[in-house]
Every structure is written in C-alpha cells, then in structure tokens.
Amino acid sequence: xxxxxxxxxxxxxxxxxxxxxxxxxxxxxxxxxxxxxxxxxxxxxxxxxxxxxxxxxxxxxxxxxxxxxxxxxxxxxxxxxxxxxxxxxxxxxxxxxxxxxxxxxxxxxxxxxxxxxxxxxxxxxxxxxxxxxxxxxxxxxxxxxxxxxxxxxxxxxxxxxxxxxxxxxxxxxxxxxxxxxxxxxxxxxxxxxxxxxxxxxxxxxxxxxxxxxxxxxxxxxxxxxxxxxxxxxxxxxxxxxxxxxxxxxxxxxxxxxxxxxxxxxxxxxxxxxxxxxxxxxxxxxxxxxxxxxxxxxxxxxxxxxxxxxxxxxxxxxxxxxxxxxxxxxxxxxxxxxxxxxxxxxxxxxxxxxxxxxxxxxxxxxxxxxxxxxxxxxxxxxxxxxxxxxxxxxxxxxxxxxxxxxxxxxxxxxxxxxxxxxxxxxxxxxxxxxxxxxxxxxxxxxxxxxxxxxxxxxxxxxxxxxxxxxxxxxxxxxxxxxxxxxxxxxxxxxxxxxxxxxxxxxxxxxxxxxxxxxxx
Amino acid sequence: xxxxxxxxxxxxxxxxxxxxxxxxxxxxxxxxxxxxxxxxxxxxxxxxxxxxxxxxxxxxxxxxxxxxxxxxxxxxxxxxxxxxxxxxxxxxxxxxxxxxxxxxx
Numbered sequence: 001x002x003x004x005x006x007x008x009x010x011x012x013x014x015x016x017x018x019x020x021x022x023x024x025x026x027x028x029x030x031x032x033x034x035x036x037x038x039x040x041x042x043x044x045x046x047x048x049x050x051x052x053x054x055x056x057x058x059x060x061x062x063x064x065x066x067x068x069x070x071x072x073x074x075x076x077x078x079x080x081x082x083x084x085x086x087x088x089x090x091x092x093x094x095x096x097x098x099x100x101x102x103x104x105x106x107x108x109x110x111x112x113x114x115x116x117x118x119x120x121x122x123x124x125x126x127x128x129x130x131x132x133x134x135x136x137x138x139x140x141x142x143x144x145x146x147x148x149x150x151x152x153x154x155x156x157x158x159x160x161x162x163x164x165x166x167x168x169x170x171x172x173x174x175x176x177x178x179x180x181x182x183x184x185x186x187x188x189x190x191x192x193x194x195x196x197x198x199x200x201x202x203x204x205x206x207x208x209x210x211x212x213x214x215x216x217x218x219x220x221x222x223x224x225x226x227x228x229x230x231x232x233x234x235x236x237x238x239x240x241x242x243x244x245x246x247x248x249x250x251x252x253x254x255x256x257x258x259x260x261x262x263x264x265x266x267x268x269x270x271x272x273x274x275x276x277x278x279x280x281x282x283x284x285x286x287x288x289x290x291x292x293x294x295x296x297x298x299x300x301x302x303x304x305x306x307x308x309x310x311x312x313x314x315x316x317x318x319x320x321x322x323x324x325x326x327x328x329x330x331x332x333x334x335x336x337x338x339x340x341x342x343x344x345x346x347x348x349x350x351x352x353x354x355x356x357x358x359x360x361x362x363x364x365x366x367x368x369x370x371x372x373x374x375x376x377x378x379x380x381x382x383x384x385x386x387x388x389x390x391x392x393x394x395x396x397x398x399x400x401x402x403x404x405x406x407x408x409x410x411x412x413x414x415x416x417x418x419x420x421x422x423x424x425x426x427x428x429x430x431x432x433x434x435x436x437x438x439x440x441x442x443x444x445x446x447x448x449x450x451x452x453x454x455x456x457x458x459x460x461x462x463x464x465x466x467x468x469x470x471x472x473x474x475x476x477x478x479x480x481x482x483x484x485x486x487x488x489x490x491x492x493x494x495x496x497x498x499x500x501x502x503x504x505x506x507x508x509x510x511x512x513x514x515x516x517x518x519x
Numbered sequence: 520x521x522x523x524x525x526x527x528x529x530x531x532x533x534x535x536x537x538x539x540x541x542x543x544x545x546x547x548x549x550x551x552x553x554x555x556x557x558x559x560x561x562x563x564x565x566x567x568x569x570x571x572x573x574x575x576x577x578x579x580x581x582x583x584x585x586x587x588x589x590x591x592x593x594x595x596x597x598x599x600x601x602x603x604x605x606x607x608x609x610x611x612x613x614x615x616x617x618x619x620x621x622x623x624x
Contacts, residue, residue, distance in 0.1 A: 138585050145592045149599045156603045163622055165607045172600050173555050177546050180562035184539060187566050191573035196581055244622040
C-alpha cells in the first residue's frame, strides 16, 4: 500500500564497504564496550584500530578494482566511488588508526576507559569518508555534520581542564554558524539548478543557457558555500576558532582534527569546486586566490609570536591549509597538476602532524597541559632520540629537502608556476621562509637551551610507534617520492605528477652527486 | 481587496533571507551561549523555508525532502550543544560567552 507509488532505490552495499565497516565498528564498540564486563581501554583501542585497518584494506581492494572499472556514482548518484574518494578514504582511516594510538597514550583519570572517545573517533572518520565520497550536497552536509558533531564532543571531552570545554563551546557555536552558511549556499544553488547532486549541478550549469548570465542568487550561493568550506579548512579570515580550539582540545583530538578534518574538508571542497562548479571557475578562483595568500601569510606570521607549542602548531596548520589552497587555485586552471599536488600535500601533512603530536603528548605529561615552549627546552638532553625525531618532523613541516614536507610544498608551488600563477607562488615561498622560523625556534629550544626540569620523560611504546612510523614515512617519501606520487598520479587520471617526480629526482641526484664528490 | 494579492515564492525567499540575517546578527551580537544557539537554529530554519520555497518554485521534490535531513541535523546539534553547555555550567554559575576567556593569544 504505502510503497505503491514509490520505487525503492537500488543500493550497492559493496561499493560503500569502508563506510559500513566504520559504522559497524562504532556500533559494535559502543554495544560491547557497555555490555561486556571487564572491558577496558586496551580492548576499545584494539577494536578501533582493527576497524580502521579493515576499512583501509576494503579501500585498498576497491583501489585495485578501479584498475579495471572506471570510477562512478552509486546509490541514486549520492555516493561517488573513484580514485579520489578511495585515496582520501585511505588517508582518513590512516589518520584514524594513528589517532586511536595517540588517544591510548593520553592519560585522563576522570574518563578512565574512554569508550566514548574511541567511538567518536570512529564516527568522525565515518563523517569524513561520507564528505570525500559524497556526490550530493545534502549527503555531503550530513557527512560534514557527523564529522563536526563528533569533533565538538571530542574537543570538550577533557573534564579536568576548563579550557577543553571552553574550546568545545567555541567550536560548536562557530561550527554551527558556518554550517548554516554552507547550508544556505546549498539551498540557493539548488534554487538555480534545481538539483542538489554535484554532477547534476555540473550538467545544469553547462547546459542550461539561462544561468550563464550573472545570476545574483547563484553567485551568493557560491559565496556562501565557500564561506562554509573556508571555515572548515580554517582559511583566513575564517580561522579565528582554530588556535583556541586546537589549544583547548585534548592533544590527540587536536592531532586528529588537524589531519582528518583537513582531508575531509579539502576533499569536499575539491569535489564541489572542480566538479560541481567547474563552469563558474572564473567566479570562485579569485576568491581562492585571496584566501590562499591571506592564509599562508597570517598562518606563518601569527605562529611566530606564540609561546605555546600547541598554538604554534595550530597556526602552522593554518599556513599548511594556505599551501593546500594554492594547490586548489592551481587546480582551478584545469591544466597542470594542482589537484595531484593538493592530494599529495594532504597525505603527507596527515602523517607529519600525527608524529609531531605524538611528541607533544609525551612532553605534555599526564595533565596534558605542559605545552609551552618552556616545557620543550632541554629536550635534546633529556631524550635525544625523541628530540631528533621531532626535529625531523619540524624540518618536514618547514619543507626542508629530503623530507616529505619538501615534496608537498615543492608540488603545490611548482603546480602554481606551471599554470603561470607567479604571484601566488612567490607569496608561498616568502611565507614558507617566515614559517621556517617557527619550526627552527622549537628546534633551537630543544637542543640549545637548558631547562631546570631534569625529570625522566616517559615516552610510552605506542608514542614511539607512532613517532617511528611517521618519521620513517617522512624520510622514505622524502628520498623516494615516486611511491606516493605514482598513486596520486592515478587519482588524476593523467600523468601530470610525472613532471614533479622527474624534476625532484633530477634535483635529488644532482645534490647527492655534489655531496658525494665533496664539492 | 487584499485577497487579490497572492503571496509568491519570492516573498518566502525574502522572509527566509530576513530570518537568516536576524539569526546571523544574533549570533554575533548576543553573549549568552543559549541565545547564540537559538540564533543558529533560526538560521537553519530560515534555510528550510528557502528550500521549501525554491522546491515549489522549481517544481522539484528534492528540496522538500532536504528539509527533513536538516531537521534531523538540527535536532542532533541541540543534543550536542546542550551537552557541552551543561558540562560548562556544572563548573560555573551563569553562562556568558565573555566569561569563557582562558584561551587567547
């Protein structure tokens, strides 16, 4: 009776397997964690890591399948499964696994088993995966909210520190504010194109002649969508929440927000802008240009005046967002390798930031509050190995050659130069130099300054594991970028990262040769 | 006399824009977290009104179904937001956004 006039859609469950695994893991963890007696945080962490790894494996299988079939959209065009979404999913699940490991070393006596924290990490990853694979703006909005609502709670989850709740409320109010703008943008774009599907919007904008004129409603809609996205990627001038929230949140959550949050937001932004609004590129590219230049400079300059390492890293994450926006701007010319370089940057940044926060969490101690620059002084004497690893990661963030960070920064700047955006490339290089000062300042504090604090610094095995993985990734990708660039090359369909790779290999060989010959 | 004037979709769109504007100004001007929160809900409902008006204008059903999703999201936001506000209230009395100023720099 009820379904007489309704045709139920065909749902290809196998295509959204990583999503189902994450959802199943979250539900199972919530249920069994409550019901089984003697369940502790090790069990929760094990389940969460297993779920994350299972989702990575499912995505990797999907990646392999995509050699034979072209990426396409499923479930009434709501979800698109292509190389782009699969690579972003793998990155998000990797961030989840590292985030869970970091969460396990974070000490919180008021929240002993931390079951909810692990569940919320799983659900926020779920939201992120929905965002990067959504082909419908409403689905994308739902993913955005699942990600954001979980992150609001995680931010406010440390009940010992009042800053944590303050950060949670600030994030919540400003995040809700930005979501409302984003949603209004969806409504207005829908009003013009009568479609909320990203590919539908693309079709409508390219076939419907009536919208090739400067329709005010469409322009306002695009503007509002960009406000919402700029807030999520913390682009200047929508970055005011970032330092406060990153400082107030528990350190593992900050690491997760900085990595997974950025991947999800950029994944959504790239798909909306490059696919949905491709025809309107002349309207939105100047906005991205201004956002990118402002973001790299404000992020780098404001980081210099900070005294708290967590705050420095949050401003540095703003400046990294600016570099990614430079990649988006280059991608908007649809002829270079902007998209590939942005994806590379996201993958590399995710790993580097996780490793950096493994050190921050270890130094911050049980109260999670010793995060000023003062607390990092003399780390080189207290724990030389940790200080050395942290230095490598900070050099990577600064973009020093032979670290993964160099590949990331080199990629976006080169892709900007390739499409003749010289102004933005120069701005990026100047900002990178200013930004380097911040990282060097932390390195100098660790190695050259003495501290009265001579207590034994306890670094748990899990922190060592995350740190080792991340430093290994940084150096391996730094010396052999082909591994990552080949994968990203497949995302973009064309051999457009080949240029970066060849250029880099040429530089590497020249430098190594000079070094070996002693000249 | 007045029955001759039929409200069109544009009227509703203008009303929605005005409501959205009131919500936006409210979030920026008011200092009580609960009121700021109510203003965000007002913004979301203004968007709902636009969705329905635009769906009627274009004769497409998707805009009307979108409203249900937005309502669900708004309800979930209430749960999370009130949870955070309650957690803060247990530490201190009186809720003003200006009191929350430990984080700056």
